[in-house]
Amino acid sequence: MKKIAVIPGDGIGKEVMDAALYVLDYFSLPFDYVLLEAGDCALKKYGKALPDGTLEECKKSDAVLFGAVGESAADVIVKLRFELDVFANVRPAKSYEGIKCLYEGVDIIIVRENTECLYKGLEFEIDDVAKGIRIITKKGSERVAKFAFELAKKERRRKVTVLHKANVLKKTCGLFRRICRNVAKNYPEIEYNEYYIDAACMYLVMDPWRFDVILTTNMFGDIVSDLAAGLVGGLGIAPSANIGEKYALFEPVHGSAPDIAGKGIANPSAMILSASMMLKYLGYNEIAKKIEKALEITFKEGKVTPDLGGRLKTMEMAKEVVKNLET
Numbered sequence: 001m002k003k004i005a006v007i008p009g010d011g012i013g014k015e016v017m018d019a020a021l022y023v024l025d026y027f028s029l030p031f032d033y034v035l036l037e038a039g040d041c042a043l044k045k046y047g048k049a050l051p052d053g054t055l056e057e058c059k060k061s062d063a064v065l066f067g068a069v070g071e072s073a074a075d076v077i078v079k080l081r082f083e084l085d086v087f088a089n090v091r092p093a094k095s096y097e098g099i100k101c102l103y104e105g106v107d108i109i110i111v112r113e114n115t116e117c118l119y120k121g122l123e124f125e126i127d128d129v130a131k132g133i134r135i136i137t138k139k140g141s142e143r144v145a146k147f148a149f150e151l152a153k154k155e156r157r158r159k160v161t162v163l164h165k166a167n168v169l170k171k172t173c174g175l176f177r178r179i180c181r182n183v184a185k186n187y188p189e190i191e192y193n194e195y196y197i198d199a200a201c202m203y204l205v206m207d208p209w210r211f212d213v214i215l216t217t218n219m220f221g222d223i224v225s226d227l228a229a230g231l232v233g234g235l236g237i238a239p240s241a242n243i244g245e246k247y248a249l250f251e252p253v254h255g256s257a258p259d260i261a262g263k264g265i266a267n268p269s270a271m272i273l274s275a276s277m278m279l280k281y282l283g284y285n286e287i288a289k290k291i292e293k294a295l296e297i298t299f300k301e302g303k304v305t306p307d308l309g310g311r312l313k314t315m316e317m318a319k320e321v322v323k324n325l326e327t
Contacts, residue, residue: 002282003032005061007054009076010039011256012266012314013067019268019318020065020275026322027287034061038076039069039256049075055083059247063278066251067271070258074121077251081114086242086249087140088147089114089221090277093228093238098299099308101233103208108228109155110214111148112221113176114242116140119218136172136217141179147243148215149187155213159191160184163200163216163224176217201227229253236307239273241281250278264313267305269295272321294324 006021008014021033036054043049049072058064058080069076081089089112095101122133152160162180166173177194184192195203197220203210204224208231216224229238238253252270260266272295279288303320304310312320 001030001032002062003034003060004278005036005054005058005064006033007036007038007058007064007066009067009069009256010041010072011068011070011258011261012254013039013069013256015261015264015266015314016252016268016271017065017067019314020271022315022318023272023291023321023325024275024279026325029284029287040072043072043075050079055080058084058249061247063282064247064249065275065278066249068252068254068256070256073255078119078121080249081242084242084244084247084249085115086244086247087113087115088144088241088243089218089225090151090241090243091221091225091228091238091253092273093225093232095232096237096296096299098296098302098304099233099237102231106208106228106232108208108211108214109151109157110216110221110225110228111144111151112216112225113140113144113218115218117172117218117220119222134169134172136176138175138179141176142183145180145183145215148213149183149190152190152213153187157190157212159193159212160187161200161211161214162192162194163197163214163220164194165197165220167196173217180215197224200224204228204231225253234307235270236267236305237269237273239270239277241274241277243281248278248281250274250281264315265306266314267307268314268318269299269304269308272318290325291321294321297324297327 008017091110093108095106116135120135124131164173164177166177235254242249276288276291298320
């Protein structure tokens with residue numbers, strides 16, 4: 001029996017989580033779901049956005065399935081990433097038939113270092129000057145680089161592209177680039193190349209097909225992954241995985257969307273795809289593929305939520321995915 005920590009969170013997080021669990025329940029998997037609280041509602045209720053009990057249960061679980069949180073995101077999801085030491089953030093960007101997008105045939109995996117860089121939050125303000133410290137370590141760079149190349153190998157990808165700004169950030173990006181180059185030498189079967197982050201953003205917009213697996217630092221990865229999502233249809237179809245040596249957390253990239261929360265029209269696709277990524281992590285590869293295929297059919301049929309051009313509600317779309325699992 002696998003223990004799954006389930007954190008619906010705030011806003012549409014609860015709605016899309018219900019939809020994803022509905023799809024997972026179709027398979028009667030040996031999962032023990034433990035419902036946990038975190039986010040703005042938890043802050044009001046307990047005085048803490050990430051209650052100690054929630055964090056402890058996450059550490060006792062085989063995986064964490066996370067919905068979305070609102071204003072307290074930094075105190076919840078960012079803290080969870082650091083506490084669980086899930087150093088690799090994996091964000092696929094894939095265009096699907098039936099989903100309006102800027103480019104067809106795009107299939108990119110972005111691997112973002114998840115625990116260092118400016119997101120360490122080491123900021124100071126003295127008089128009228130604000131300072132931030134960027135942390136890049138050999139250990140952090142090496143383990144995420146190895147993860148990216150191993151993922152490329154496992155997924156039969158042809159190339160890993162490293163994004164940095166070592167021409168200006170000579171010490172921090174310089175270290176990251178040097179470590180990535182050294183790791184790349186151990187994978188001669190995988191092509192390796194690099195771009196400066198600004199040039200990479202241009203190439204993503206002009207020619208996204210040149211990318212396969214992207215490897216970069218925390219803040220750059222945060223920005224580039226949203227850019228890539230915009231190329232293929234938006235955050236509504238953007239899942240993610242946060243993976244470490246001991247723990248793993250899976251979440252849609254989108255936020256809590258308070259403007260539509262409670263209306264039952266939230267797009268569950270990113271949450272369902274995140275659940276699929278969790279299944280792969282736990283070894284249920286065939287079931288994960290079936291879910292992805294069923295969702296792709298649902299996209300093609302146009303049986304989707306309003307943000308994707310359809311008329312279905314959240315759970316109605318989830319039910320269509322299950323129908324396609326049955327065919």
